[in-house]
Amino acid sequence: MRTSRHRSALLAAATTAALALALTACGGEGTGTQSAGPADNSSAPAAAGSSQDAGATKDTSKDTTAAKTTGNGSGTADSTGGDAAASAPACTTEDVAISAARQDGPPYTHLVLTAKNTSGHSCTIKGFPKIQFLESHKEDVPAVAKSKPAAPVVLEAGAPAYALVKLSDGGTDEENEPVSAFALWLEGGDGMATVNAPGEGGIAVDPAVWATGYWTHELRNGADEF
Template structure:
C-alpha cells in the first residue's frame, strides 16, 4: 500500500522548578451505537498513484495532510513524558468519533479503509485496532496484523481522523465471498460498538477466512500496512 493518503510556576529560594500540568482532561462517552455514513455517498480512499483513482483526490489529500499532522503528534507522544501524557487522554468512544468505511484503490476490491473522525470537541485516544464482525454467521473478530501497530499512542485532537486498513478478500472469483452491506466495529478499551455501512450501493464481498485488519494509525504507512 502507499501512504494514504502545560501552570503554576513555583519558585524556590535556590532555583526554579517548572511543572507542566496543562493536559486537558476530557470525558469519554458511553457505549451507544452510532451509525456512520448512512447518508454518505460511496467514497474511494486512494493512497498513491499506482493503487488509487483520480475520482477522489480530495479524500486522498485529506488523509495525507491529516496523517502528516498526526505523525508530528506521534513524535511528540514518543518524546520524554510524551507517552505518559498521551496515555492520560481518555479512550475514544463511539460518542466521540464518527466511523465510516470507504473502498481502497480500484478493482479488484480487496481492501476497505475505516476512518474514525473525532467529533467530540476534545482530544481522545484510539486504542489498539477495530474489532470487526462482518457476518452474523461468523461471530469471531477479524484478526489484527501485528506489524501495523504504531510505535506511539494515537491521540486524536478535536476534528482529527484515525485510519485502519481492512482486508476483506483476496479478490478471487473462486473465493467463499459473502455480501455485506453493514457491519459492526467495536472500539477497544470500553469504547463501545458502532454499526458501519459498507461502501457502495451493493455493499462489499467478504471472505471471512481471508479478512484482516490493521491497527488505528494517523495515516496509512508503506510496509506496515501491506497485507
C-alpha cells in the same frame, strides 16, 4: 699647628665622604621601596578586580540557575502536557464518527476505515477495530501485528485515525459473502458502531483471509500491506 689643621681638614673630608655615602645608601633603599610599593599597590587593585569578577561570575551562575529552573519548569509543563495527552481517556464509539471507503484500485480487496474524533476533547483510540462482518461468523476479524504503532494513538478534537482492512483475495469466489453493513467496537471503549459498506452493492468478504490493521495517525501502506 699645620699638622693639627691638616688633620682637621682630613677629618672633615672623611666625615663629608662618609655622610655622602650614607645618604647615597639611604636613597637606594628609598628607591627600592618605592618600586616595590607601586608593584604591591598595583597588585591590590587587581586582586580587588578579581574579587569583583568572581562576584559577577557568581551572580551569573545564579541567573543561569534561575534560567535553568525556569526552563525546567517549562519542560515540566511540556512533559505534563504530553503525559496528559498520553493518558487521555479511551475513545468510545460516541466520541468518533467511523466511515468506510474502498481502497483505490481494483479489485478493491481492502477497506480504509476512518475514525474522526467528534467529541470536542482528546481521546486515545486503542489497538485495532473489533469488526464482525457476518452474522454467520461472530468472531472478530484478526489483527496484523506488524501494523501496530510504536506509541498510543491520541486523537485531538477533530483529528482522524485510520485502519486498513483486508476483505478477500479478489476475484469471484464462492466463499465470498456480500456485506452492506457491519458491526465495529473500539478497544477499551463502550458501545457498538454500525458502519455502512461503501458502494451500492456493498462489499464481498472472505472469512478465510480477512484481516485488519491497527489504528494509526496515517495510513501506512508499507506497514499495513497484507
